[in-house]
Amino acid sequence: MDKHLASTLADAVYQRLTYLDKLVANGDVSSKAALADTEIYRLTVAWRRLLGQHQPDKHGRCPQCSGWWLRRRHPCSVWTTAHKHLIVADAQSSSGLARYASPASQPPRG
Structure with a gap:
């Protein structure tokens, strides 16, 4: 993938995520229901x-993240x-942390 196409793809994905964040934060009830x-x-x-692309192979290694060396x-x-984002964040939100807090705004673990 060339650099321009990769940049365009990344921009489109980030714009969509920003749109969804804004809709969650500022949308009315019907907009959130549609979301x-x-x-x-x-x-x-x-x-x-x-996650399917990152399932371990028969040697217990990730085929996508593994390289030649x-x-x-x-x-x-x-x-x-x-x-972290589907399980741990859910457990934290049910324990009183902000439900829509960004990962950067959550307290460090450990």
Whole structure:
């Protein structure tokens, strides 16, 4: 992928994420309901496809994150990121942290 196409793709993805963030933060009830009806499904499909690409091979290594010289063991950074944002963040929000807090605004763990 050339540099211009990669930049265009990244810009489009970040713009969509910004749009969704704004809709969650500022949207009315009907907008948020429509968002839930469409975007939650799209995001779960995307996560499943991404995680599927990072399933460990028969040697317990991530085929996407491994290179010729360095073999990455499972779980790779994609799986740990998914766990952090889908499981840990959910547990933190149910314990009183802000539900829509960005990762940067959450207190450090450990």
